[in-house]
Every structure is written in C-alpha cells, then in structure tokens.
Amino acid sequence: MDIEKRPNMSFLQLNNVTKFYGSTCAVSAMNLTVEKGEFVSLLGPSGCGKTTTLQMVAGFESVSSGSIELDGRDITHAKANTRGLGIVFQTYALFPHMTVADNVSFGLEMRKMPKAERSERVKQALALVHLEALAQRYPRELSGGQRQRVALARALVIEPPVLLLDEPLSNLDAKLREEMQFELRKIQRKVGTTTVMVTHDQSEAMSISDRVVVMEGGCATQIDNPHSVYEHPRTRSISTFVGKANLLTGHVVTGGAKTRVNLGSIEVDVDDAGFHHGTLVLLSVRPEKLQLREAGQGRLDGTVRERFFLGSQWLYTVNTALGELSVLSPNDGRPALDEGHLAGIDWPTHCTRLLPADQAALQSVEPA
Numbered sequence: 001m002d003i004e005k006r007p008n009m010s011f012l013q014l015n016n017v018t019k020f021y022g023s024t025c026a027v028s029a030m031n032l033t034v035e036k037g038e039f040v041s042l043l044g045p046s047g048c049g050k051t052t053t054l055q056m057v058a059g060f061e062s063v064s065s066g067s068i069e070l071d072g073r074d075i076t077h078a079k080a081n082t083r084g085l086g087i088v089f090q091t092y093a094l095f096p097h098m099t100v101a102d103n104v105s106f107g108l109e110m111r112k113m114p115k116a117e118r119s120e121r122v123k124q125a126l127a128l129v130h131l132e133a134l135a136q137r138y139p140r141e142l143s144g145g146q147r148q149r150v151a152l153a154r155a156l157v158i159e160p161p162v163l164l165l166d167e168p169l170s171n172l173d174a175k176l177r178e179e180m181q182f183e184l185r186k187i188q189r190k191v192g193t194t195t196v197m198v199t200h201d202q203s204e205a206m207s208i209s210d211r212v213v214v215m216e217g218g219c220a221t222q223i224d225n226p227h228s229v230y231e232h233p234r235t236r237s238i239s240t241f242v243g244k245a246n247l248l249t250g251h252v253v254t255g256g257a258k259t260r261v262n263l264g265s266i267e268v269d270v271d272d273a274g275f276h277h278g279t280l281v282l283l284s285v286r287p288e289k290l291q292l293r294e295a296g297q298g299r300l301d302g303t304v305r306e307r308f309f310l311g312s313q314w315l316y317t318v319n320t321a322l323g324e325l326s327v328l329s330p331n332d333g334r335p336a337l338d339e340g341h342l343a344g345i346d347w348p349t350h351c352t353r354l355l356p357a358d359q360a361a362l363q364s365v366e367p368a
C-alpha cells in the first residue's frame, strides 16, 4: 500500500532512506518526494526519527542505506557544505559579536560575493522578515522572535534550493509562536523555497504545511495534506496524535460498500468501505463532530460528568453505555449543560472513520 500521494514533480527525493545508530534503527526505509516550492512537515512524537531524517538531508548524519536526490542529483554522500541548503535549527546560534546585518551577510561572505551585491541581498532578506530597522543591533538586543527571524533571514539570504527547519519556533511563547507560524508561511509562499520542517506540534504542522509526514517509530505512517491527515487518519495513533478522537470498539456486521458496525448497545452505519463482516474495528469520531441534543433525541444518551470552559468552546466529558465520550461544543451563547445533565448524543454518519483494531498489521505496511 502506498502511504504517500506523490506530487507530480519531485525536487527532493528520499528513497528507502534508513539510519542505524549501532543496533538502533532511527529511520526505517523512508520514502518521500517533495515538489519544488512545497512546504512539507515531519510530524511525530519524541524519538520517532524526525531530526535524524532532516540531518541526513542536511548531510550532518550519514545514511545507512537508501539514497537522497536533490533536483535529479544524488547527494546521498555529498558533504554538507556542498549541498548549499538553508538550515535553521532549534538552537539557531547567531554570532553574538556580530550585528544582525553581519550575521545575515556571513553566508554570502563565505561565498565570496562582492560587497555591494551582498549588502543589497542582506537588505532584501531583512525586509522579508521585517527587521530592516534593527540591522545594526546585536543579538542580545533582540527578542526571541526577532532572533528567530534573523536566523531565518540568514538561511534565506543564500537562496538555498531547500530550507530545512528543525523546530524553528520552539523557543517562542505561545502567542509569538502562532504569529511566527503565519509569518513563516507567508515568507515561504513569497520566496517559494522548498521547505522541510520538523515539528512535534500538530497544530503547527497542520497550519503551515502543504503536506504532513506523520512518523512513528522511524517509519512514515501517513503522508498527505493536513486536512486529509486530520479527517482520514490511517491508524489509531495518528487519529489521537493529530487532534483528539473518541475511539469506540465494535465489529462489522455488514461489510462491503456500506459498512454497518455493532458497537455493543447500538449499531451504526459508516461511510468507510472495504471492511469484511466480523472484523474487529475502532470507530473514530472527533469531539467537535459530536452534537449534544435533548435526551432521547440522539443515537444514544449520556450523563455530563465534567465540563470545561475553553473560551470559544465547551469541552464535556459524557458517560454513556459505550464509555466516556469527549464532546466539544461551540460557545454560541446558549447556556452550557450542567454536570449531571442527561443529554442525547448524535453525529453525522460521514464524520466517523473506521480503523482496523489490529494496529500491528498496519504498522508493518511497507511504504511503496
């Protein structure tokens, strides 16, 4: 089964890239094609192999087996400094004794660019990240977000074919981080640089990227656009790592094009096809897809056990015959339901997904 919807034109390509540290397999047979101008994020929990993958593309880590191609050139064994890639890592160490302008200019000096051209390029790069006014400051005189933008300008100024970002926003507070996410995306769109970013923050990956590579245990388990990853997660762990999901255990009573699932106390129809009669499955439904109604008016009833005010939404925990369900309801001005309230719960059929209960079978799927 091919886990990646491949772009038509590959610019950066990873073919069966594998990395062993001693006997530890950090990355296993990774296949990825990135189109020119695309923004792709590697997303996954700590230790899943994101940074190692990026480091192999950068040339800072060797590849145990497999190959990496850039614009049709095999760069698997090319030295890092000959790849010409733009890199912004978590520790984006700026030179403390150099001004912002000199920090950004450094890479151009190394490339022996004439001074006049250099200062013009530095000016343009600083304008791109809105830091023209701070060109003569030193890093210690900047905020975290401003330093992050200098690091970005420094990487972009060399006009790299590919920009590699490893948790580039991780040192920022939540509000600044959100602002920088949109800023980063805007800059990337404007410049059109092919970008690969590592993050463990699912909302960051979803909001910035054209496509997301979900990684688990060294393997890419789903590669798709953010909407599809969220709405059609391939595995149980993706459904809970990328957003939240209620997972209900059941078995298929009618298979084929129309699937009907017995969840114990109720039977429900699901749009997902291809499951056979008798298969043990998990029905996944996102909390925001569940709707609270009057008791007796939904698919099942439940008692509100807890409620939390989140500002724009209410988060309810509801005890039902199928177990505890999380329900996210918009704060639309109507009074919230009290704890102890008996409510009906409903959901649109097209908002549920069926996942095989046997995850072991899925995890072993080899990417094509």
Ligand SMILES: Nc1ncnc2c1ncn2[C@@H]1O[C@H](COP(=O)(O)OP(=O)(O)OP(=O)(O)O)[C@@H](O)[C@H]1O
Pocket (backbone or CB within 6 Å): 021, 024, 025, 026, 044, 045, 046, 047, 048, 049, 050, 051, 052, 053, 200
């Ligand atoms: N230099 C190394 N030597 C030995 N093992 C390593 C080395 N670097 C990484 N590993 C191991 O390889 C696996 C993948 O690590 P990697 O840093 O790529 O994960 P990650 O997804 O980027 O995690 P995080 O989000 O925590 O940075 C982990 O099990 C890690 O312990």
